[in-house]
Every structure is written in structure tokens, then in C-alpha cells.
Amino acid sequence: MTERRRVQLVVNGEARTIDVDVRTLLSDVLRHELGLTGTHVGCEQGVCGACTVIWDDNPARSCLALAPQAEGARIETIESVAAAVAVGGGDTGFAEGAGGLGALHPFQRAMHELHGLQCGFCTAGIVMTVVAAERAGWSRDETLDALGGHVCRCTGYVNIRAAVERAWQELGLTR
Amino acid sequence: MRSMHATGVPRPRYVGQRLPRRNDGRLLRGLGRFVDDIELPGMAHAAIVRSPIAHGIVRSFDPSAVEGAALVLGPSEIDAATHSVPVLWTLGVQLQTSTRVADGRVRYVGQPIGVAVAGSRYTAEDAVDQIVVDFEELPIVADAEAALAPGAALLYPEYGTNVLSAFEAGDSAEHTDTVFAAADRVLRHRMHLGRIAGISMECRGIVAAPDPATGTLTIWSSNQAPHAIRDAVSEVLGLAQHRIRVIAPDVGGAFGLKDHAYDDELMVCLAALRLGRPVKWIEDRSEHMVATTHARDDHVDVEVAYDDDGRLRGLRLDAVRDTGGQFAIFGGGPLFTMTGMVPGPYTWDAVRSTAKVVASNRTPLGAYRGFGQTQAALVRERTVELVARALGTDPVELRLRNMVQPEQLPYTIRTYITYDNGDYPTCLERARVLATQFPPAPDDGRARGLGYCFYVQMAGIGNSTTNQLIGLGIGGHETATVRMEPDGSVRIYTGISPHGQGQETTFLQVCADRLGLDIDRIELIANDTNSTPYSAYGTAASRSMPVGGGALVLAADKIAAKVKAIAAEMLEAAVDDIVLVDGAAAVIGTNVSVPIARVAHRAWQGFSLPAGIEPGLLETAAYDPVSATFSYAAHVCRAAVDRTTGEVEIEHYAVVHDCGTIVNPLVVEGQIHGGIAQGLGAALLEEIAYNADGQPITTTFLDYLAPVSASMPDVTIEHIQIPSPHTPGGMKGMGEGGTNGAMACVVNAVAAALPEIADRIDRTPLSPSRLWELLQSAP
Known part of the structure; x- marks a missing residue:
């Protein structure tokens, strides 16, 4: 019924070609075409920030873009932030599981240690914004301001802010 | 290792620790599994046909123009294929029971x-657009007044x-009249607690997967009560x-909204059964704002009788709840709970409520964090501050003067509810001390x-017969x-x-201590009706x-008793001398022990068990509490208000609370933070609004303002731990407490900042425009 389009983009460092309806949202491509379900959709109105990904180094709402708009884009999702943890039998790390705490980004680790997440639905978007802020050299206060682009219904934000502060301390970001 | 008291009794090793959560890793990595993450072979996608009007009769439902849909069901087919949905709470004279x-x-x-x-969500939504209804x-009933x-x-x-x-609650009309007649003064005010939405960040959603081969139906849904679904x-x-x-897979917040099967979810199940293939439906945010239950919308007329010396005598409420188009699962329950808990921590001579739950052409109300107890706290604590203002008394002193004293507990309030234990005055006095530690206010003209706010929260209602x-x-x-x-894992x-x-x-912390195990040896199985108890x-x-924790303590103790009995036989010791500690069953005061894993192996193999001991280590316990637990807290905050714009900032916030034995302070504090944000949101920001045609005008996060980081101050929290006399393990429930305390606390702070309009604050939220209007008309 609607026109289809071939779209080439780089997702988490991997070149991908997809064939989609032109009206398909980028968030739906990531989640349902590429199986990257860590990106969550909270409003499809561009407000809540849950679906935030890094698009050519900038945080962006993946629910506000149609897939063809991402032609040639470099997209990073939550799945790329922490290095993969080996999963195997015996003592090779399976007991911890792929959801373990190894190799987390300092902000992810601080979120864990300081209880910065409860249901975990908004978390991926927040992590992507904070990681982009760190890369862009934003100060702690600028990053705390950037949290304003995210709605979290569980935590009251107190521990998320504390996690930003701890991560900036650990990363030696003095501002 | 230090795991023993001098007496040799194991002491808690995990309970009380600030242990970061064990399931964070996969959520932080994006490896959670929420309902929309579920993909099944042959799965189709549903979209819901919704009413665009507030009141009417469906004359025709015509899907003949639909192209490419696998199935369309309209109201007559659905009605013919479904039984009624029961309303599970019947109160007073109740006309709607299903x-x-x-x-x-x-x-x-x-x-x-x-x-x-249809084959995709996109094409299912196309089909909905092609259906002509x-x-x-019919004439619109816009609100409760109408x-x-x-x-x-x-x-x-x-x-x-x-x-x-x-329904009515509390004292008789006659007794209440007598108390009011004898009091020195009576004050009246009115409060409309604005309609709000619970807004879990994950909207609702369901995958219904029938297996025609076995005649079974598997449902994954974003819910908080799988057995109720x-x-x-x-x-x-x-x-x-x-x-x-x-x-229930990973669920992105619920807050009471997801405690029952909604009509649209039942339609999806019906469609899946008709098609014999899996069907997924995921609610979008615009749907969520109109189709997921709302909360509050309570109109309360309050009369308070008191004496010149500040003694609170009587409280009389007449409440109307605008419950919307139909009852959800718990009917008027939240209003009933409000009338039950409105006495709070004070020693009234009479408390009486009359209540009506009224249908209007608005979205149905349902359960939401607080379930009436937030309203109870707001109505009472606002009233107390108004009395203090009328008397020219310090509101904290007025509260202290009327408070149930520790030695009066257990204490039965005027609504026949018996509080367990605690020390309310100390709690409030500590909050007053914390408020003195707020930084001095800058001279910025605000x-x-x-x-x-002081509240007592009924938490963990029961027992079963009381519910009945x-x-x-x-x-x-x-x-x-x-x-x-x-192998001794659990x-x-x-x-x-x-x-x-x-x-x-x-739950692992609680269990690990009862069994003397390392926490890594324990897992929790939940959220699945096939494996979990009802x-x-x-x-x-x-x-x-x-x-739930109380039941866990009882079941774990049964396992502990059996492990001890088998270990005693193995160690040739008396059962009473065995303790479970550090993964071993040990004879107290000796070096003699056996690893619990060896005991477990023996139990399951059935080798040389003591007489009368069945093989295996599988124990179940039900805990039907003697009574609810009653946690309590004092909240205090400082508001800064810009009189020229009506904008409010809550600058500082402190909480002193008692939820009995704290299993994990990190988690408890997180619940308080999140609860405060929701109470603050209801006090200042959040409002579901309708126009005169019954059309909702707040269907996005741009119109419906949820608190963001800048809305929320940091929070100082002080714990008091007086264990519950009832719960095995001493815990009192607390998950809703932050919300219960925050709404009244914030409203009271704004009123204190603006004495010229304090008497006229009669509805929430206190949005900038509402405050500004009040300030413009201030004398």
C-alpha cells in the first residue's frame, strides 16, 4: 500500500541495508527489523526521551524519524554501550549471564551502584544522552540539564543525578 | 567471618544492607524483555477501534471497506462472545457490580x-481507519457536578x-453532631483533587498466543498481577x-494502572482465540492518556471541629468521586480507603464520611499509587494547617498536641482500624529538626x-476475612x-x-539470612501463573x-527446620543446637558442621533421613496477616514561589519515616524518591483536562506535565526502624508512602509561602496559572 525504500545505515558499527515502508519509524526499524529491543518507545511524540539513540554523535529521538531519513546515518543504540560479556558454560561467565555487570560504562555502573533505575524502561534513553554528553565534553552541570529531556516515572531522578555526578568524578571530568 | 552474635544465633548478614539490585545489569545493557520485545512465529498485530465521542450508542459498525485485515471484531460480536467483567469491591449501596x-x-x-x-501494527491501524462507525x-455528562x-x-x-x-464510614451522624456541637469552633473548606494519570513509561500491551493443539492460551502482558489477569x-x-x-515479562512501571485486564486486552485475547494465532497489541501514549485508568478527581467538602486550645475534635467529610464511564476492578475502593484512613495520626472524638461514586463521560478511574491514602493525607493535613492558621498556632505544635502517643499504641482510630506501633511525635520532631538544616533562602524576591505532612499508611491490607x-x-x-x-541452591x-x-x-536478602546462604545461591521466580503461587x-x-515477604520468611523457615533436622542426624547433634550460617549447618559453639549442599543432596536422594522426614526440600507457606501494617512518615519541604508568574520550585525536602525492619535501604529510599515525585507532580503539574464536549485535551506529554529532573529536589531521608509486631521479619509496607506524604507536603508549603491566598487553595494541581489567578484576586 505504501512505497517501500531501501535504506543503508550503520548501526552499532555494522553496515545494514533494510527494505522498509517509507513510513516506518526509525525506532521500529531498530526494534523490530534489527532486533535491537533495548531502545524503548515511551510516547512516539518525541517528548519522553525513552527512545533516544546516538545519531552521528548527537542524541536523537528515534521515534521522530522515518527510516529513510536515516539513510547514511551512523546510529548507536544501548546495546553498543557496554562491551559484551562472554557467555559460556562452567566458569566462563555464564553464571553472571549476559546481563551481568562486566564492562559497563562508568555511568551505567554508577546507575547500578546508586539505584538510578527501577523499572528500567526509560533507562536506555538516559544512558544514550549521558554517553553522548560525555563524548561531546559536556560539563557535569550541562549533563544534569540534559536529563531534562527524559521522563522517568519511578526514580524521582535523585539517584540518576547522583549517578551522573559519580560518573563525571570517575571519568576525571572536572567541570 | 563474623556471622554470630555472642549467643551463637546467626545475625542478619544481608537484611539491612544497601545492596545494589541484581537485575540491573540486563536492564542497563538494553537486554530487558518487555512485552513489545516478544516476537512469535506467525504473530499478527492488533489495533483498537476507540470511541471519538464521549457519550452515545453505536448505531452501526461497518468494516466492509477494510482491506488486508485478518480479522475485525465489532461491539456486537464482542458482546456475544464475552461474559461480564466483575467489579471486585462492593461498597454500601452499589448498583454496578460488573x-x-x-x-x-x-x-x-x-x-x-x-x-x-493485520500483519503489522501499521496495517492494523490502517484497518481501524477504514472502519466506519x-x-x-447522547447528551454529555461532563463531570460529577453535571x-x-x-x-x-x-x-x-x-x-x-x-x-x-x-456509602458512609466512621462515626454515626448523631455522635458526630454531638462532638461538633460541643466544640469551640468549626472550620469548613473544600478541595478538588484534580484528575491525573498514572503514566507508566511503558504503556500497556499484550501478546495473546493460543495453542490450538493443546487448547491453551499463553498471555504475555504488561501487568502487575498475573493471577488477577x-x-x-x-x-x-x-x-x-x-x-x-x-x-508478566519486564514491566515498565505500573503504579496500580496494570492491576487488571482491560476491555481492550480482553478483545485482543478474543481475537487471538478466533484466529488461532498469536496477536500482539501495544498501546500508544495517546491511547494511554484516554484508555488507561485515571486517578483522583475527588471533590471533598470538609468540616473540622476544634477547640480554642488547639484540640482537634471532629472531622466530617462529604466526598464525591467522579469515577468516569464505568467501574474498574476495584470500583469505589480508593474513596472508601480515603474515608478509612483520613483520621491519620490524630486522636479525634468523631470522624464521619459520606461518599458518592458518580459516573460521568470521562475515562474510568482505577487504582493508582496511594489508592485513596494520598487523598486522605491531603484532606487531613491541609485541614490541620488551616486550623493552625485560624488559631495562629504553629502547625507542627498543633499536630504534636493531637497525636497518638507511642504508649497509646496499638490504637483504634474512629474508623475501626487499629494501628500497630510506632513513635509518631518523635518522627515529626525529627522532621522539624531536618527542616532547620535546610540552607538559608537566597534573597531572590521569591x-x-x-x-x-504527617501520614500513617495502611500497608499490606488484610487479613482475608477483613477484606471479605x-x-x-x-x-x-x-x-x-x-x-x-x-546442590543447595534455592x-x-x-x-x-x-x-x-x-x-x-x-527477597533474596530475606531468604539468604533465614537459610545461612550466600545470596548468589538464590533466585526469585515470579511473574508467571504456571510456576508461581496464586x-x-x-x-x-x-x-x-x-x-509476600512474610510468607517467604515462613516458607524459608520450614526449609531451615528440615535442613536442621537432617543435619542433626548427620552430625549426631540435637536439632536445637544446629544453626545455618555461611552455607553450612553447624553445631552451635563448635567447629562441627556440614555444608548445606550435602544436606540438600541427602534430602533429595532420600538417603538415611531421620524418621518421619519426607525426602526433598520443597516447602510452601501462606501468610494471612493478622492485620495490615502501619508505616508512617513526616515529610517537610520548602517551596519558593515567584509571585509574578505563579511558578513554584520545591527547593528542599526531608523525610523521616518508619517502615519497620528495612531489608534494603537503597531500595526503600528509591521508593520514597519516586513516590515523592508522583505526589509533587499531582500537587503542582499533572492534570487531565476535558473540554465541555467531554473531549480530553491532555493526550501528550506536552499537555500533561510529568515531573522532570528539574522539578525534583534532592531528598534527605532519616529511617526509624520499629519492627512490625505482626510481620514475620518485622517489615511494614511503604511503597506508596512517598506519594501519600508529598502531595499534602507540597501543597502546604505553597500555601505557607502565599498566606494571602492560603485559605482559597481549593484544588490541585497548583499550576502557575492557577496560583497567578488566585494572587491577582487576593485582597
């Missing part, structure tokens, strides 16, 4: 009237009224419960005020099974349904720890 999934009438914008199923429009007006249109003509239930699906679709499996007596059709108990495997099976509250960690509530009503 509802229909689709009865051909529409009573609010967004009401589901049909379902279309013709309505006979519903009660003489000659109002009736949402249910068969009832002859829009009052779905009416199964109850409803079974009842409405006529499938036996053992043929239905309900799983008005400032301190607000307080108050017309609540579900029991108040919880069940836990503890299974120690042959699985806990609970009917509690975690979705962010951290039971994957806290629970009518799941995770709700602040009852996970006091009731």
Missing part, C-alpha cells in the same frame, strides 16, 4: 469498541441514577484457569514557605514456595510480581514485603 466488555454504548472518548488484526450521540444535577442524562438508564455506589480472562472468555498462562467483611472480593494473603535444589516462588521494586534482590494482588498496595 461491566460489559462492549455493550454497544460509549461512555468516554477512547473507550474500546472493536479490534482489527455511526453513533447516535452527573448529580437534576435531570442529568444517565450513563446507565437501567440504574435510574449516575451514582454507582454510595488470568482470573479475568478465564471469567470473561470462559476458559478454565488451568488452560491459561499469564506471564516567597517561601515550609510545608509539612469490607466487601472486597479478594483475599489478603500471600503464598511463597521455597525449593532448595540438590529458588523462591512468589505470587508477588516485581516490576521495578527490587524484589529480585530484597496471588490476587501481585505487586500492589505496598504489600510485597509485609505480606
Whole structure:
């Protein structure tokens, strides 16, 4: 019924070609075409920030873009932030599981240690914004301001802010 | 290792620790599994047909123009295929005790009237657009006032009224009149607690997967009570419960909203059964704002009788709840709970409420964090501050003067509820001290005020017979099974349904201490009706720890007793001399021990067991609490208000609270933070609004303002721990407390900052425009 389009983009460092309806949202491509379900959709109105990904180094709402708009884009999702943890039998790390705490980004680790997440639905978007802020050299206060682009219904934000502060301390970001 | 008291009794090793949550890793990595993450072979996608009008009758539902849909069901087909949905709480004179999934009438914008199923969500939504529905429009009942007006249109003509239930609570009219007549003064005020939405960040959603080969239906849904969902699906679709499996995968927040099967979810189940293939439906945010239950919308007339010396005498409420188009599962329960808990921590001579729950052409109300206790705190604590103002007394002193004293506990309040234990005055006095430590206010021209709230929270309601007596059709108990495997590792099976509250960690902390095990040796199994014990509530009503945790303690202790009995035989010692500590069963005061893993192996192999001991280590315990637990807290905050714009900032916030034995302070503090944000949101920001046609005008996060980081101050929290005399383990429930305290605390702070309008604050939220208008008309 609607026109289809071939779209080439780089997702988490991997070149991908997809064939989609032109009206398909980028968030739906990531989640349902590429199986990257860590990106969550909270409003499809561009407000809540849950679906935030890094698009050519900038945080962006993946629910506000149609897939063809991402032609040639470099997209990073939550799945790329922490290095993969080996999963195997015996003592090779399976007991911890792929959801373990190894190799987390300092902000992810601080979120864990300081209880910065409860249901975990908004978390991926927040992590992507904070990681982009760190890369862009934003100060702690600028990053705390950037949290304003995210709605979290569980935590009251107190521990998320504390996690930003701890991560900036650990990363030696003095501002 | 230090694990023993001098007496040789193991002391808690995990309970009380600030243990980060064990399930964080996968959520932080994006490896959670929420309902929309589920993909099944052959799965189709549903979209819901919703009413665009507030009140009417469906004259025709015509899907003939639909192209490419696998199935379309309209109201008449749905009505013919479904039984009624029971309302589980019956209060006073109640006309509505069940509802229909689709009865051909529409009573609010967004009401589901049909379902279309197609190959993708996109094409299912196309199909919905192609369905032509013709309505006979009916006069709109815009709100509770309109519903009660003489000659109002009736949402249910068969009832002859829009009052779905009416009840009284507390003292008799005669006794209350006597108390009021004897008091020195009476003060009256009115409060409308604005309609709000719970807005879980994950909207609702369901995957219904029938297996025609076995005649079973598996449901993954974003819910907080899998057994309650199964109850409803079974009842409405006529499938036996053992043929239905309900799983709550990771759930992105619920807050009471997801405690029952909604009509649209039942339509999706019906469609899946008709098609014999899996069907997924994911609610979008615009739907969520109109089709997921709202909260509050309570109008309360308050009269308080008091003496010149500040003694509170009587409290009289007349409350009307605008419950919207139909009852959800718990009917008028939140209003009833408000009337029950409105006495709070004070020693009144009379408390009486009359209440009406009224239908209007708005989205139905349902459960939401606080369940009436937030309203109780707001109504009472605002009233107390108004009395203090009228008397020229310090509001904290007025509260202290009227408070139940520690030695009076257990204390039965005027609504026949008996509080357990605690020290309310010390709690409030500590909060007053913390308020003195707020930094001095900068000289920025803004008005400032301190607000307080003290509440007692009924948490973990029960027992089951009490529920029955108050017309609540579900029991108040919880069940836990503890299974120690042959290698000594343990699985806990609970009917509690975690979705962010951290039971994957806290339940393990409780269990590890009872069994002397390393926490890595324990897992929690929850959220699946096929493996977990029945629970009518799941995770709700602040009852996970006091009731579910209580059951866990009892079940774990049964396992411990059996392990000890077998170990005693192995070690040739007396059972009473065995302690479980550091993964071993040890003879107290000696070096003699055996690893628990060896005991477990022997138990399951059945080798040389003591006489009368059955093989295996599998124990179940139900805990039906003697009574609810009663946590309490004092909240205090400082508001800064810009008189030129009406904008409010809550600058500083402190909480002193007692929830009995704290299993994990990190988790408890997180619950308080999140609760405060929701109470603050209701006080200042959040409001569902309708126009005169019954059209909702707040259907996005741009119109409906949820608190963001800048809305929330940091919070100082001080714990008091007086263990519950009832709960095995001493825990009191607390999950809703932050919300209960924050709404009144914030409203009181704003009122204190703006004394010129403090008497006229009569509705929430206190938005900038509302405050500005009040300030403009201030004398």
C-alpha cells in the first residue's frame, strides 16, 4: 500500500541495508527489523526521551524519524554501550549471564551502584544522552540539564543525578 | 567471618544492607524483555477501534471497506462472545457490580469498541481507519457536578441514577453532631483533587498466543498481577484457569494502572482465540492518556471541629468521586480507603464520611499509587494547617498536641482500624529538626514557605476475612514456595510480581539470612501463573514485603527446620543446637558442621533421613496477616514561589519515616524518591483536562506535565526502624508512602509561602496559572 525504500545505515558499527515502508519509524526499524529491543518507545511524540539513540554523535529521538531519513546515518543504540560479556558454560561467565555487570560504562555502573533505575524502561534513553554528553565534553552541570529531556516515572531522578555526578568524578571530568 | 552474635544465633548478614539490585545489569545493557520485545512465529498485530465521542450508542459498525485485515471484531460480536467483567469491591449501596466488555454504548472518548488484526501494527491501524462507525450521540455528562444535577442524562438508564455506589464510614451522624456541637469552633473548606494519570513509561500491551493443539492460551502482558489477569480472562472468555498462562515479562512501571485486564486486552485475547494465532497489541501514549485508568478527581467538602486550645475534635467529610464511564476492578475502593484512613495520626472524638461514586463521560478511574491514602493525607493535613492558621498556632505544635502517643499504641482510630506501633511525635520532631538544616533562602524576591505532612499508611491490607467483611472480593494473603535444589541452591516462588521494586534482590536478602546462604545461591521466580503461587494482588498496595515477604520468611523457615533436622542426624547433634550460617549447618559453639549442599543432596536422594522426614526440600507457606501494617512518615519541604508568574520550585525536602525492619535501604529510599515525585507532580503539574464536549485535551506529554529532573529536589531521608509486631521479619509496607506524604507536603508549603491566598487553595494541581489567578484576586 505504501512505497517501500531501501535504506543503508550503520548501526552499532555494522553496515545494514533494510527494505522498509517509507513510513516506518526509525525506532521500529531498530526494534523490530534489527532486533535491537533495548531502545524503548515511551510516547512516539518525541517528548519522553525513552527512545533516544546516538545519531552521528548527537542524541536523537528515534521515534521522530522515518527510516529513510536515516539513510547514511551512523546510529548507536544501548546495546553498543557496554562491551559484551562472554557467555559460556562452567566458569566462563555464564553464571553472571549476559546481563551481568562486566564492562559497563562508568555511568551505567554508577546507575547500578546508586539505584538510578527501577523499572528500567526509560533507562536506555538516559544512558544514550549521558554517553553522548560525555563524548561531546559536556560539563557535569550541562549533563544534569540534559536529563531534562527524559521522563522517568519511578526514580524521582535523585539517584540518576547522583549517578551522573559519580560518573563525571570517575571519568576525571572536572567541570 | 563474623556471622554470630555472642549467643551463637546467626545475625542478619544481608537484611539491612544497601545492596545494589541484581537485575540491573540486563536492564542497563538494553537486554530487558518487555512485552513489545516478544516476537512469535506467525504473530499478527492488533489495533483498537476507540470511541471519538464521549457519550452515545453505536448505531452501526461497518468494516466492509477494510482491506488486508485478518480479522475485525465489532461491539456486537464482542458482546456475544464475552461474559461480564466483575467489579471486585462492593461498597454500601452499589448498583454496578460488573461491566460489559462492549455493550454497544460509549461512555468516554477512547473507550474500546472493536479490534482489527493485520500483519503489522501499521496495517492494523490502517484497518481501524477504514472502519466506519455511526453513533447516535447522547447528551454529555461532563463531570460529577453535571452527573448529580437534576435531570442529568444517565450513563446507565437501567440504574435510574449516575451514582454507582454510595456509602458512609466512621462515626454515626448523631455522635458526630454531638462532638461538633460541643466544640469551640468549626472550620469548613473544600478541595478538588484534580484528575491525573498514572503514566507508566511503558504503556500497556499484550501478546495473546493460543495453542490450538493443546487448547491453551499463553498471555504475555504488561501487568502487575498475573493471577488477577488470568482470573479475568478465564471469567470473561470462559476458559478454565488451568488452560491459561499469564506471564508478566519486564514491566515498565505500573503504579496500580496494570492491576487488571482491560476491555481492550480482553478483545485482543478474543481475537487471538478466533484466529488461532498469536496477536500482539501495544498501546500508544495517546491511547494511554484516554484508555488507561485515571486517578483522583475527588471533590471533598470538609468540616473540622476544634477547640480554642488547639484540640482537634471532629472531622466530617462529604466526598464525591467522579469515577468516569464505568467501574474498574476495584470500583469505589480508593474513596472508601480515603474515608478509612483520613483520621491519620490524630486522636479525634468523631470522624464521619459520606461518599458518592458518580459516573460521568470521562475515562474510568482505577487504582493508582496511594489508592485513596494520598487523598486522605491531603484532606487531613491541609485541614490541620488551616486550623493552625485560624488559631495562629504553629502547625507542627498543633499536630504534636493531637497525636497518638507511642504508649497509646496499638490504637483504634474512629474508623475501626487499629494501628500497630510506632513513635509518631518523635518522627515529626525529627522532621522539624531536618527542616532547620535546610540552607538559608537566597534573597531572590521569591516567597517561601515550609510545608509539612504527617501520614500513617495502611500497608499490606488484610487479613482475608477483613477484606471479605469490607466487601472486597479478594483475599489478603500471600503464598511463597521455597525449593532448595540438590546442590543447595534455592529458588523462591512468589505470587508477588516485581516490576521495578527490587524484589529480585530484597527477597533474596530475606531468604539468604533465614537459610545461612550466600545470596548468589538464590533466585526469585515470579511473574508467571504456571510456576508461581496464586496471588490476587501481585505487586500492589505496598504489600510485597509485609505480606509476600512474610510468607517467604515462613516458607524459608520450614526449609531451615528440615535442613536442621537432617543435619542433626548427620552430625549426631540435637536439632536445637544446629544453626545455618555461611552455607553450612553447624553445631552451635563448635567447629562441627556440614555444608548445606550435602544436606540438600541427602534430602533429595532420600538417603538415611531421620524418621518421619519426607525426602526433598520443597516447602510452601501462606501468610494471612493478622492485620495490615502501619508505616508512617513526616515529610517537610520548602517551596519558593515567584509571585509574578505563579511558578513554584520545591527547593528542599526531608523525610523521616518508619517502615519497620528495612531489608534494603537503597531500595526503600528509591521508593520514597519516586513516590515523592508522583505526589509533587499531582500537587503542582499533572492534570487531565476535558473540554465541555467531554473531549480530553491532555493526550501528550506536552499537555500533561510529568515531573522532570528539574522539578525534583534532592531528598534527605532519616529511617526509624520499629519492627512490625505482626510481620514475620518485622517489615511494614511503604511503597506508596512517598506519594501519600508529598502531595499534602507540597501543597502546604505553597500555601505557607502565599498566606494571602492560603485559605482559597481549593484544588490541585497548583499550576502557575492557577496560583497567578488566585494572587491577582487576593485582597
